[in-house]
Amino acid sequence: MIGTLNLYLVRRFALWLVIVTLGFGTVAMLGDFLEMLRFANRFNLGAGTAFYFTLHRLPLLLMDFLPFIFLFGSVFCLLRLSQAQELAVIRASGLSVWQFLKPLLVFTFLLSILIVLAVEPIGAQLHNRYTDKQAELTSQKSGLSFSTGGIWFREAIENGSYISRAREIDNAQMGRLLDLEIILLNRDGAFESRITAPSGEIGNGIFRLNNASIYRGTAIAKTVPQFDLPTGLVAESLADSFANARIINVWQLPGYVLAAGNSGIDVTRHQVRFQSLLALPILLVAMVMVAACFSLPTGRMFSTGQTIGMSVLSGFALFLFNDFIVLMGELKLMPAALASWTPALIALLLSISYLLTTEDG
Template sequence: MRLSPTLSVYIARQLIVWLAIMAVGLGCLVFLLSFVEQLRRASGQAGLAMELATLQLPFLIQKTLPFIILFGSMMAFWRLSRSNELVVARAAGISAWQFLLPAVLVGAAVGGIQTTVFNPLASSMLARYEQVDAEYLRHTTSRLSVSPTGVWLRQGSKGGQTVINAQRIALDGAELLTVIFFVFENPDRFIRRIDADSAVLRDGYWQIRDANLSTLDDPRRYVEEYRIDTDLTPDKIANSFAAPETLSFWAIPEFLETLEAAGFSGHRHRLYWNSLLAMPLLLGAMVLFAAVFTLKIGTRTSASRTIGAGVICSFLLYFLSDVIHAMGLSGGLPAIMAAWSPAALATMLAMAMVFHLEDG
């Protein structure tokens, strides 16, 4: 029997309602836990803690979205089973695949909206969170950004700060090529500019050879070697890049091109971008998992045992995804494989379980 549009809309509407309820509930819980943690880090400054928790909330909701979909879908299917609405549909000749299709499409649509619409909001707020956290709690001064004009790095010192521009970076961050150092005594007072073909990062200082030194009083003076103190290391430089989570889904491809043109690896950002692309597939699989663990409540197993099995399965899937993601970050797996494998495995496993459910 063909599934009627009215029933499809009804199932989709029930699922959307429960997803919204679950999103609000988990969102409030996540916000409360985040606020308590930020309050501890901010030494009791409630205003700062509230700002940090608010800025971080969209990112945390994005992280918990698979669980929101799973638990919201479980509640929706459980209510439909308890009211015998799905039993009536099955008795009318509608297969499990037919009445699950609208729900799966809702899950996939939520994944698409999360990737294309919600992610830009979450990434921009997380970027602001990182700025506030660095300024008020971590008190860090070294920042790095990549643009079409090259790599820009800022380092702090006791006497002021130094802004560095390099066209490329080599030796895993230990050497800057076609480099300019702008030295400031404070944010407003320029002291000198140093131009050189390269600068090498030594233990505690930048070694600049064949440099041209410019000041306000002396427009250009050649120096064979010049040193600038620094607390930077190659690892600090590599870790100073904007985290992929702080970049919009739409901005990552262009950032990747600029990053790789500057001599850096874009593996981490490519992995994250592909994981966003795979989100609709993963969330559709979560809906199928929810159906498997709730549609037979009251027939063979108790509700608590079945829902408990669903929770355990979801956390096992999360652990497996985390392991695969770590392998991707370490270079053990290609970025595309590491990003798409969890969603693909979850989908195949969920479909196999639904086939088993449908057959008996």
């Protein structure tokens, strides 16, 4: 009997989650489509391109709405069960609030793990394609890339091109790169010379190498105090190009944080993003608990309208609190793990305390 009841509750809960997800998805898609349509019109692109952009952005947009989706899905599910007197029958059979909430909480936890491990990587990949296409249209594609070997970029110059590798960014001075190696290529793409330098600065359209050693074939290296190369990069782009943590999926984030941190790249946002993804299952479980706080006592304390209103207010308050704490983490005012886990744990503990007081006396 208990197994059948649990399955029934999970099915009802899943149905409401689907309904609420479709509602949020429709609103998010329409709003984002209008924004992408304005963007596409700037480049004389049609509605098809705008729709293509919207589809690529939609998975991560929906992930931003997940706390609200689970909050309202839980509220509507529990309200419907209460209005149909099904909760009254369940309680009369001797089951406590914790017993009939258990299948919903377990389902939420398992589903959220699946979202983090499978849906988020797909969303990150799609969003990455969108950002690449946007950068091409706006001519803001920096050419910067990162690997465990350092920071790489390629620049076209008058007589050919060059490929640059830097071991790390000097955080003490904006636009300064350390331990440089540059390969100069001619117009045909053939090797011309190799340049090494302990440091270099980017600024005013110039990439200036300090104490550069120039190697041409088998000749002895020639050392010059300074060697200038033209560049389209600006100092700020060195940091900004690696700032978007949303385009790196949860599987790649740990390795990226470790390697990029060793290269002098600021990875605070990436650390906060990774910890937030780890905390997502607890946050969504907390949303179900918050919904139960307002939905279970409906017949004694709140009307349906009041229940929905209180849920909206609590969800919005938690959303603002979460954004504030995450911002503090990104600004290094508190540790990334603390900033990411605090909202979820506070919401969970407060809702448990409330239910213990109201349901168990």
